[in-house]
Amino acid sequence: MIIKQISIFMENTMGRLADVTALLAGAGINLRALSIADTAEFGILRMVADQPDMAVQLLKDAGFTARETDVIGIEVPDRPGELARIMALFRTEGVNIEYLYASLEHQSDKAVIILKVDDINAGLAILENHGFVTNPSF
Template sequence: MRVEQIAVFLENKSGRLAEITRILAEHQVNIRALSVADTADFGILRLIVDKVEEAKKALRAGGFTVGKTNVVAVEVSDNIGGLAHVLAAVNEIGLNVEYMYAFVNKSSENAVLIFRFDNMDKAIERLQQKGFVLLSGEQICSL
């Protein structure tokens, strides 16, 4: 169970994030979750959106470098220790988290954790074995 995430290269100058969100709004793309990773010189914007292909096309046409990656979305109850359980499960078999971000779903009591692991197949297998709830892209968008 994988979720498509788009990533956009951001040069460190003002107005780039505003430009991206403007383009997405113009194309009726809804952002479900996002994170920005940054260094002194550049940043990477990662987005989960409802219309992946439209978003990619529009951003490309706007002159951005866009990539598509698979991530895994884990739904956990919004309680103490929710993230710790997930991390413990993957850590036990020696998997690494490349990056992660999270959002809390307003319509339920749950939080959604987005992960990129160094070995996605193993991670998904492990999480499913341990009984975690993995969400599909559509599920995230319909939350």
């Protein structure tokens, strides 16, 4: 299923990540997965939260540049080779993966892989046609 991901563009300065996480924690928003890409001057924090709409509004109200993006969440067994199998499917079907990151779900021994692809509907169809469980939240 489609998951709402939050992307936050922020200066690469000391304490900025602490500011974001404290703001969300203070509102009772739980982070389920996250990834940071940075350069010397700025970074992009991508995250999945349990209340994405509220999180984006809080961030914007606090002066952060934040937006929501549709991504795919795939639940896979936490064992070697599962990611390779998904990558091979996308290569074979010609769907480009722009980026990905993952979160482990230890209660069920599953990993949830978050994918941003160039054609989200094609990506969902490929996964569902091959028996993968897509996850709207975790």
